[in-house]
Amino acid sequence: MLKLIINADDFGYSRAVNYGIIDAHTKGVLTSTTCLTNMPGLEHAFELGKQHKSLGIGIHLTLTCGRPLLDHHQTLVDADGNFKKLHHYQGKAYINPDELYREWKAQIEAFLASGLRPTHLDSHHHINNRESILPVFIRLAEEYQLPVRNNFDQEATGSKLVTTDQFEYNPEIMLADTPTILEQYSGAETVEIMCHPAYLDKFIMENSSYATPRLEELAAMTHPETIEKLRNKEHFELITYQDLGRGE
Structure with a gap:
């Protein structure tokens, strides 16, 4: 049986995103999400998270969206004090690791202050797997003893963090038939499928380059055929990061 963590990024982005994630969980196959704390x-995400305790909620560390939680950064922000956009990091952009550590630690602490317990760590736009950034991400995951998304080579870094056997970037795999899904992950016991289900509001339409596809993802995840297929306990078990390692 294949164990699937179906994780929605961007919890906390806006109220419409939050409601879409909750519907994907309560009316569909979503098991997990990760929260932007800036x-x-x-606060709306925290309220919903406390109401829906079966939803695993981790922390979506960000360096490329919104404003930082701490002031007086020099290498993380633009002239207006906003985080730099993702394209800034396509080249050899310099980041002060101490600044990054303090900012990301503040983002983790902001989540902990809600009273919720995080299930795992990942990052917005997969910025954690950049060469200059990864050591800070690993340091924080080890410090807080949190599982992580499997989007980097742990063997190369010497880290031994809890994670899934495989990570899937493309949520469209959920629309495939059961034999295709099982073949895709043959040899794996645990897989995280990343997704971005959401409703849309003015804020996300004006601030995200990935907007309308979120509606399609939400529709796919709450479709009766998807639910029937992925909730078939003969082939799949839907879990959260909290469940990794249990029963072994």
């Missing part, structure tokens, strides 16, 4: 929908 965005306008954060």
Whole structure:
């Protein structure tokens, strides 16, 4: 049986995103999400998270969206004090690792202050797997003893963090038939499928380059055929990062 963590990024982005993630969980196959702690929908996400205890909630560390939680950064922000956009990091951009550590630690602490217990760590736009950034990400995961998304080579870094056997970037795999899904991950016991289900509001339409596809993802995840297929306990078990390692 294949164990699937179906994780929605961007919890806390906006109220519409939050409601889409909750519907994907309560009306569909979503099991997990990760939360941006610097965005306008954060407090709303905390409220919803406390109401839906079966939803695993981790922390979506960000360096490329919104404003930082701490002031006086020099290498993380633009002239207006906002985080730099993702394209800034396509080249050899310099980041002060101490600044990054303090900012990301503040983002983790902001989540902990809600009273919720994080299930795992990942990052917005996969910025954690950049060469200059990865050591800080690993340091924090080890410090807080949190599982992580499997989007980097742990063997190369010498780290031994809890993670899934495989990570899937493309949520469309959920629309495939059962034999295709099982073949895709043959040899794996645990897989995380990343997704971005959401409703849309003015804030996300004006601030995200990935907007309308979120509606399609939400529709796919709450479709009766998807639910029937992925909730078939003969082939799949839907879990969260909290379940990794249990029963072994």
